Amino acid sequence: EVQLLESGGGLVQPGGSLRLSCAASGFTFSSYAMSWVRQAPGKGLKWVSGISGSSGSTYYGDSAKGRFTISRDNSKNTLYLQMNSLRAEDTAVYYCAKGKGSTVTTSFSDWGQGTLVTVSS
Amino acid sequence: DIQMTQSPSSLSASVGDRVTITCRASQGISNFLAWFQQKPGKAPKSLIYAASSLQSGVPSKFSGSGSGTDFTLTISSLQPEDFATYYCQQYNTYPLTFGGGTKVEIK
Numbered sequence: 308e309v310q311l312l313e314s315g316g317g318l319v320q321p322g323g324s325l326r327l328s329c330a331a332s333g334f335t336f337s338s339y340a341m342s343w344v345r346q347a348p349g350k351g352l353k354w355v356s357g358i359s360g361s362s363g364s365t366y367y368g369d370s371a372k373g374r375f376t377i378s379r380d381n382s383k384n385t386l387y388l389q390m391n392s393l394r395a396e397d398t399a400v401y402y403c404a405k406g407k408g409s410t411v412t413t414s415f416s417d418w419g420q421g422t423l424v425t426v427s428s
Numbered sequence: 429d430i431q432m433t434q435s436p437s438s439l440s441a442s443v444g445d446r447v448t449i450t451c452r453a454s455q456g457i458s459n460f461l462a463w464f465q466q467k468p469g470k471a472p473k474s475l476i477y478a479a480s481s482l483q484s485g486v487p488s489k490f491s492g493s494g495s496g497t498d499f500t501l502t503i504s505s506l507q508p509e510d511f512a513t514y515y516c517q518q519y520n521t522y523p524l525t526f527g528g529g530t531k532v533e534i535k
Contacts, residue, residue: 342524344472351515351526351528352464352466352515352526352529354524357522357524366522368523368524369429369523402471402472407477411522412520412524414462414477414517415464415474416474416477416483418471418474419471
């Protein structure tokens with residue numbers, strides 16, 4: 308059974324940093340692309356960033372470019388999102404999602420339960 | 429970026445009704461279209477990929493169709509557990525983009 312468990316969310320001040328983690332199990336982690344998707348309170352889903360399987364190619368949405376860094380440690384079956392220069396508008400639940408294939412342009416098959424990031428002074 | 433437009437944004441329906449949600453892409457995306465269901469306070473659940481293929485374990489009352497720019501999600505007979513918000517998503521091109529969602533409520 309695929310399991311994705313996010314952690315690392317919390318309250319951070321504007322301008323601060325946070326690193327999210329997503330621990331994966333139940334599948335061959337290195338073979339699949341992974342993405343981060345966020346949902347601001349009361350709003351819809353927005354793709355943040357994705358990383359391909361073994362090659363580790365990375366891709367970002369406009370809101371993440373230059374501030375967020377996605378990475379993966381295939382030896383630890385863990386996905387990360389380093390978020391810097393956080394703004395109030397980054398407040399959201401952040402989900403990790405498993406791709407159906409190894410490239411980032413793939414549909415999602417499984418989602419984690421999400422971790423809440425609140426940016427506020 | 430490819431814009432995904434869903435309609436309607438909300439609908440009211442009764443148990444047993446057939447419900448159809450549409451999703452339009454601002455440019456052609458072949459069949460690189462997925463549908464997700466989300467219930468309040470829960471993570472999204474993947475329903476359909478490649479426009480019409482059901483994810484494993486998803487009941488056959490859900491079906492998808494379309495190609496190019498116009499797509500539909502149909503629920504053949506609405507049940508109480510189907511009341512939720514549904515999102516389409518294109519994965520043809522970066523950035524991956526979602527529709528604004530369609531909230532299906534009880535009439």
